[in-house]
Amino acid sequence: MPFVKLDCCILNSTLWFARDAREVFITALLMAEPREFADDVPQLHTRSLEPTGWMVPAGWYGFVEAAGIGIISRAKVDEHAGFDALDALGSPEAESRSSEYEGRRLVRVNGGYIVLNYMRYRERDYTGAERSKRYRERLAASRRDATASRRDITQAEAEAEAEAEAEAEAEKDLSASARTNTALLVTKIKTPRQKSAGYNAEFLAFWSDYPKRIGKAAAWKSWQKLAPTEETIAAIHIALSWQKPSDQWNKDHGQYQPNPATYLNQHRWEDEPPTPTRYVPNVAHRAGSIMAAAERVIARRREP
Secondary structure, three states, X not given: OOOOOOOHHHHHOHHHHOHHHHHHHHHHHHHOEEEEEOOOEEEEOOOOOOEEEEEEOOEEEEEEOOOHHHHHHHHOOOHHHHHHHHHHHOOOOOOOOOOHHHHOOEEEEOOEEXXXXXXXXXXXXXXXXXXXXXXXXXXXHHHHHHHHOOOOOOHHHHHHHHHHHHHHHHHHHOOHHHXXXXXXXXXXXXXXXXXXXXXXXXXXXXXXXXOOOOOHXXXXXXXXXXXXXXXXXXXXXXXXXXXXXXXXXXXXXXXXXXXXXXXXXXXXXXXXXXXXXXXXXXXXXXXXXXXXXXXXXXXXXXXX
C-alpha cells in the first residue's frame, strides 16, 4: 500500500468543518495511489460524463481508481450527501487558504478521481526549516571563531580574502554543467533574448539543466504560460542543483522524477530540500556567493 501523509493543517481548513466532505476526502486520500499524467486532463461532472471546462494540469497526483459511489460507500456517508460532498470538493472555493487549483481538492476524471495536492503534502517536510536554522547557527558560530582567531587581519584584508576564496570555490567546486548553467543565467541578463526553433534562450537553458528531457513541446507550452521572471529562472536552476541528486528524485530508478512540464506547472522549484544537512552546505548557503563569483569570472574572461 502507498504511504499517505495527512497534513495537520487540515484542522485549520474549511474542509474540516464540513463533515461529509471531510469523510469523503480522507477516504479518497487513503484509496489514492501516486500517478503521473503526461497531458492535461479534463475534469468531469460528478453526476454525468460532461466536462466542466476545467483542466487538471499535467503532473503527479494521487489517483483513486473508483467511481464516486465506491468512495462514498467506503466513507460510510449517505449517497445523496456523498455526491453533494464530491460536487463541493471538485468546485472552486473562494475561502480556501490555497489559491492553487482555485481551491479544488478532489476532481472526477475519466477512470476515477484525482486528489490534486496529494504529492505536494506527501513530500512536505515540516522539520526541514528547524534543521536548516540549527545548521546556519552552527555555521555562524564557526565563522565567528575563525574571525576571532585572526584579529590581526584588517577588515579590508578579510573581505578580499573571502572574495578570493569564493572565486576559487566557484572555479574548483562547480561541475562543468553547473558552470554552464550559471553562465547561461548571467549571459541572459547581459544579452538580448535569442530564439532557436521557436524556443527562447532561457527555456533552452532550463531544458539543458533538467535531467528528464521528455515532452519538450509540453514543457515549452508550460514555460510560456508561466512567463518566469529573472528571479524565478534563477530560483529554478538553484533548486535543480539540489533536487537532481536528491533521494526523492533518484529512488526507484527515478520513478517519481516529474516531467519538465509537470515541474513547471506545479512550481516544484518552491519545494524545500528534504535533507538540508546534506544539500545546504553544497548549495543553499553558498548559492549567492557562487553566483556572484561565477559572474565575476565570466566578466573577466570577456575583457579584451
